[in-house]
Amino acid sequence: MALTGLEIFKHLPKTNCGECGSPTCLAFAMQLAAKKVSLEKCPYVSEEGKAALDAASAPPIRLVTIGVKNPFKAGNETVMFRHEESFYHPTGIAATVSDTSSDSEIADRISKIKSLSYERVGQILKVDLVAVVNESKNAEKFANAAKKAAELSDLPLVLVTSDPSAAEAALKVCKDDKPLLCGANPENLDKMAELAKTYACSLVVQADNLDTLSELAHHSASKGVQDVVLNPTVESLGALIKGVTQIRRQALKKNFRPLGYPILINVMGDDTFKETIKAGAFVSKYGGIVITNAIEKWQILPLLTLRQNIYTDPRKPIMVDAKLYKIGEPGKDAPVLVTTNFSLTYFVVAGEVEASKVPAYIISVDTEGLSVMTAWAAEKFTAEHIAKSINTSGIAELVSHNKLIIPGYVAVMSGELEEETKREVLVGPREASGIPSYLKTVWKP
Numbered sequence: 001m002a003l004t005g006l007e008i009f010k011h012l013p014k015t016n017c018g019e020c021g022s023p024t025c026l027a028f029a030m031q032l033a034a035k036k037v038s039l040e041k042c043p044y045v046s047e048e049g050k051a052a053l054d055a056a057s058a059p060p061i062r063l064v065t066i067g068v069k070n071p072f073k074a075g076n077e078t079v080m081f082r083h084e085e086s087f088y089h090p091t092g093i094a095a096t097v098s099d100t101s102s103d104s105e106i107a108d109r110i111s112k113i114k115s116l117s118y119e120r121v122g123q124i125l126k127v128d129l130v131a132v133v134n135e136s137k138n139a140e141k142f143a144n145a146a147k148k149a150a151e152l153s154d155l156p157l158v159l160v161t162s163d164p165s166a167a168e169a170a171l172k173v174c175k176d177d178k179p180l181l182c183g184a185n186p187e188n189l190d191k192m193a194e195l196a197k198t199y200a201c202s203l204v205v206q207a208d209n210l211d212t213l214s215e216l217a218h219h220s221a222s223k224g225v226q227d228v229v230l231n232p233t234v235e236s237l238g239a240l241i242k243g244v245t246q247i248r249r250q251a252l253k254k255n256f257r258p259l260g261y262p263i264l265i266n267v268m269g270d271d272t273f274k275e276t277i278k279a280g281a282f283v284s285k286y287g288g289i290v291i292t293n294a295i296e297k298w299q300i301l302p303l304l305t306l307r308q309n310i311y312t313d314p315r316k317p318i319m320v321d322a323k324l325y326k327i328g329e330p331g332k333d334a335p336v337l338v339t340t341n342f343s344l345t346y347f348v349v350a351g352e353v354e355a356s357k358v359p360a361y362i363i364s365v366d367t368e369g370l371s372v373m374t375a376w377a378a379e380k381f382t383a384e385h386i387a388k389s390i391n392t393s394g395i396a397e398l399v400s401h402n403k404l405i406i407p408g409y410v411a412v413m414s415g416e417l418e419e420e421t422k423r424e425v426l427v428g429p430r431e432a433s434g435i436p437s438y439l440k441t442v443w444k445p
C-alpha cells in the first residue's frame with residue numbers, strides 16, 4: 001500500500017535545506033507520495049528511512065531492461081497524459097523474424113531491419129528490437145533462428161513462443177543476450193517463469209482479461225521473476241485500447257502492483273495497413289513494446305515519427321547548438337542566412353539550403369528552442385539577439401560581403417538590424433521552401 005505524504009514526511013530529515021528542489025521536506029514528501037520525484041533527490045535520508053520508504057519510492061510502473069549490447073528500457077512512466085509531465089521511455093518497435101525462414105532469408109531480413117534508421121531533427125530514429133517468432137513450432141528451428149538473429153544483429157531479442165521446450169532451446173543459445181521471453185500463459189506459467197529465472201531474463205505474461213493478467217504477473221513475481229511485461233491479447237482494437245488504459249490507470253492511480261509493469265502489444269497480422277495503424281495506436285497509448293511484421297520504410301517511418309513526436313518532452317523544445325553552420329563548402333561570397341535554434345526550424349532551413357546546391361552559412365540564434373515567429377513575439381529573436389550572434393560567430397572573417405538574409409516573417413526588424421549590425425539586411429522568403437529559388441535567382445553577393 002502506498003504511503004501518504006505525512007507518513008513519508010516522518011522518515012525525512014526535516015531540515016528543509018531545499019537541496020532536493022522542493023522548498024521543504026513536507027513539500028518533498030508530498031511530491032514523493034504523488035510519484036513525481038524519486039527518493040534519491042534527497043541526499044540526507046538515513047538508511048533506515050530509505051528502507052522504510054522503499055515501497056513509496058518504487059516506480060508505479062517497473063522499469064524493465066532487455067538485452068545487453070544495446071539495452072532497451074520500457075516502463076517507469078509516471079503519468080496518464082503527456083501534457084501532465086512527459087512520457088519517458090519511447091515505445092520499442094520490435095520487428096519480426098520467423099523461424100520458418102532459411103538462414104539466408106533471416107540474414108536478409110536482419111540486414112533490412114538494421115537499415116531502418118533515419119535522422120530527423122538531429123535525432124536518429126530506428127527499430128529497437130528483433131522479435132524471433134516460433135512459427136515452425138519446432139524447438140530446433142527456433143533456437144537456430146534465435147542464434148542467427150543474435151549473431152547478425154546487436155539489437156535486443158524478443159523470443160516469441162508459448163512452448164517451454166522451444167523457449168529453453170533458444171535461451172540456451174542466446175542466454176548472454178538477456179532476451180525478453182514472450183509467451184507465458186495460464187497453462188505454461190510455472191515452466192516459463194522457471195526458465196526466465198534460470199536465464200535471468202524478463203518474462204511476458206499473456207491473457208485476454210486483466211484479472212488473469214494480474215494474477216500471472218503476481219505469480220511470476222512470487223516465483224522470483226520481477227521483470228514482467230504485460231501482454232493483453234484481446235482481439236478488437238477498441239477493447240485493447242480500453243484494456244491498456246485500465247492497466248495504466250490501475251498502476252498509476254491505484255498503485256496496483258500486479259499491473260505496474262510495461263505493456264507489450266503484438267500487432268502482427270495479414271493486413272499490412274491495419275498492422276501499421278494498430279501499431280500507431282499503441283505508440284500513442286501506453287505501448288512499452290510493439291511487435292510488428294512491418295519492415296517497409298512506408299510502415300516504419302510514420303511509426304518512428306509519431307513516436308518521436310509523442311515522446312518529445314513538451315517542457316523542453318528540441319534545440320540545435322546556437323552557432324555558425326556550414327552547408328557545403330561556402331566561399332567568401334557565400335550567402336549568410338539567419339534563423340533560430342529550434343531544431344525543426346534549423347533542419348528545415350538547412351535541408352532547403354542543401355537542396356538549392358548553393359553552399360552557404362547559417363547562423364542559428366539562441367532563441368531557447370523557439371521557432372521564428374514565436375521567438376520574435378517572445379522577444380528572443382530581436383535585432384539585438386541576432387547582432388550578438390553575428391558578432392560572436394566569426395562570420396566577418398569568412399565572407400567578403402556584409403549581407404545577411406533574414407526570414408521573411410521578421411522583415412519588420414530589418415531596419416533596426418541594419419543599425420545594430422552595420423550590415424545590409426536582405427529579406428528572404430517567408431517559407432523555407434522558397435529558399436532554393438531565392439538563393440539561385442535573387443541572391444547576389
Ligand code: SF4
Nearest residue numbers: 016017018020025042
Ligand atoms: Fe528535506 Fe531532504 Fe529536501 Fe533537504 S533535500 S529539504 S532534507 S527532503
